[in-house]
Amino acid sequence: DETTIHYRTINVTAADAAGTITICRPKALNAINTLAMEEIVHAAHALDKRPDVKAIVITGDGTKAFAAGADIMEMAGQTYDEAYHKRFMEGWTGLAAVRKPIIAAVNGYALGGGCEVAMMADIIIASENAMFGQPEVNLGVIPGMGGTQRLIRAIGKSKAMDVILCGVRLTAAEAHTAGLVSRVVSLNQLMPEARSMARNIASLSSIAIAKAKDCINRAYEIPLSEGLRYEQREFWSAFALEDQYEGMQAFLEKRQASFKDK
Numbered sequence: 001d002e003t004t005i006h007y008r009t010i011n012v013t014a015a016d017a018a019g020t021i022t023i024c025r026p027k028a029l030n031a032i033n034t035l036a037m038e039e040i041v042h043a044a045h046a047l048d049k050r051p052d053v054k055a056i057v058i059t060g061d062g063t064k065a066f067a068a069g070a071d072i073m074e075m076a077g078q079t080y081d082e083a084y085h086k087r088f089m090e091g092w093t094g095l096a097a098v099r100k101p102i103i104a105a106v107n108g109y110a111l112g113g114g115c116e117v118a119m120m121a122d123i124i125i126a127s128e129n130a131m132f133g134q135p136e137v138n139l140g141v142i143p144g145m146g147g148t149q150r151l152i153r154a155i156g157k158s159k160a161m162d163v164i165l166c167g168v169r170l171t172a173a174e175a176h177t178a179g180l181v182s183r184v185v186s187l188n189q190l191m192p193e194a195r196s197m198a199r200n201i202a203s204l205s206s207i208a209i210a211k212a213k214d215c216i217n218r219a220y221e222i223p224l225s226e227g228l229r230y231e232q233r234e235f236w237s238a239f240a241l242e243d244q245y246e247g248m249q250a251f252l253e254k255r256q257a258s259f260k261d262k
């Protein structure tokens with residue numbers, strides 16, 4: 001049972017179709033070190049394999065921070081050689097192989113690497129006290145876990161430049177308006193909202209959900225014409241699924257569909 005694996009920097013629970021990964025380094029405002037990255041990626045893969053889990057939620061412990069960045073303590077003495085040879089933080093690419101939707105439930109500061117981890121998720125929901133920023137230039141470095149690439153796609157060039165070059169932070173409301181965040185709720189509604197999102201996803205065909213997530217994420221990688229071809233083929237192939245037959249039959253019979261993931 002993957003939930004009984006003893007992680008040191010995260011807590012993992014699974015209930016009600018949602019697998020939840022909680023970053024748990026409160027003394028460092030949940031700053032992410034190499035071990036935390038390895039554990040998050042490991043846990044996400046373990047949850048991805050569990051048939052009872054239909055969506056993965058990543059959140060931060062406490063009410064102050066989702067994650068206040070990569071761990072500055074770990075990075076401060078690092079040389080270029082060390083970063084290069086140990087491929088510092090490269091392990092995050094493993095998250096892209098997860099098929100189930102990943103929901104970031106941002107409960108406070110999501111700065112630097114914290115903002116970047118949120119952007120690795122498929123959907124970001126935020127509590128009203130959430131705060132997004134990429135303050136790396138203040139430390140003499142730049143975002144290194146996708147900040148310069150994903151933020152521009154989420155909020156556009158000018159705003160992304162403002163956040164990364166000028167240290168502007170986005171409140172939850174601003175991040176919502178800018179399109180970085182899909183829903184904003186009160187802090188005590190954050191996890192209920194994430195779980196309800198997961199439950200809703202769980203009631204659908206997980207193959208259809210995985211196909212849709214895959215197609216949306218392909219849009220980042222390929223030109224529009226190829227993306228449209230990719231989507232078309234995935235759409236056609238959906239007619240090989242029993243879930244397609246069930247979904248459309250249920251509509252015609254005016255009843256709730258009962259998907260079997262086939």
Ligand code: CO8
Nearest residue numbers: 027028029031068069070071072073089112113135144145
């Ligand atoms: N790393 C390590 N420790 C941290 C971090 C961090 N990112 N953020 C906060 N902490 C620690 C503080 O050092 C402090 O520890 P202590 O109590 O032992 O002094 C504790 O958490 C509480 O923090 P504060 O006292 O500072 O709390 P405040 O409420 O005063 O301030 C802030 C909260 C504004 C969030 C503040 O802590 C802050 O500015 N933190 C740093 C934010 C930051 O710069 N993040 C970017 C880090 S760089 C990064 O993420 C690079 C990513 C790219 C990686 C590339 C890999 C290839």
